[in-house]
Amino acid sequence: MRRRAFAILPVALVAACAADPRELVGQPPRMVFFEADSTELDEPARAVLANAARLARRHPDVPVQVLGFAGPAGGAAFNQALSRRRADYVAEQLVAAGVPRARITVTGRGPVAFDAVPVESRRVEVIIGYP
Template sequence: MRRRAFALAGLLPAVILAACAADPRELVGQPPRVVFFEVDSVDLDEPAQAVLADAARLARRHPQVPVQVRGYAGPAGGAAFNRELSQRRAQQVADELIKRGVAASRIQVVGRGPVPFDSVPIESRRVEVIIGYP
């Protein structure tokens, strides 16, 4: 009996290492994955789908780290409307990540609302996917 327990104990580190995902250092310095939206829209177009496929692949490689989905909206249309729109955009992205195999329990959805805008309007109509946020 002792001999079998020792043999199993010797396998344990190998099993643990095999079960581990990719090296978490891969996430250091990773920029957020960004999805852009049309005015007053929560629809995910083809470029957004490609970004989310990449984000989901990375998140699945690191199942131990949290994922934050931050939605933003432009300043036009009023603060209350844009807070709700940014939340809906973030939830739409989170739902797509879940469909692509990321556990819902790992995802924090945040609607940031309207963003003061200085340059290109589309930059404010976005959702950021941050994998391994602090």
Template structure:
């Protein structure tokens, strides 16, 4: 499993972004973490998106799934809206890096519980491939 750690801030120093392969080792996925109530990407997060876009551009027929999440602390409607903004921002960044919009599917997950740290739920997952 491959991992790339990037920082979004002091509290996110170890969890800000990672790249990993799925269980079969065939379809890479990337995770961009966000600050609480945040939807903007810093240069480190943008680099993760660019890495995913690079693979997608080398495989133009591959679908790209962008799934947005939020932590469960606010209302369901708020979390759904925040996860959508996060996912749309990542999808737009993929498009800026040359990924065809027709290949990108945005999925909203809303508020989800975290295991150890709230930042685990404040994320967008990018998966390239079926």
């Protein structure tokens, strides 16, 4: 009879190997906001992206969606392009933080009206896992 060898790993090491994908269920998208006609991120937005990148690295088998939005002012064609540039910039930041580019899907959703607070239209959403 052949014996099989096995190792007992410390719990912390096992946890670092693969995270439970159930932690992603019901997670809201991570959102970063932009000034009008801008693709620049402030420090709080960079912190949100760093957090999103850590979560994405903990779940190496799930996709990452980056959705860009723009406000309604300035015309549809301009805002479509701006939303894509914002999403591309956020995707670049995630890649720089260690998320493989092959896992990231980037979409510019274009202009959206948001009645309450205009800045909420000027955003990028990062969705980790399956929506």
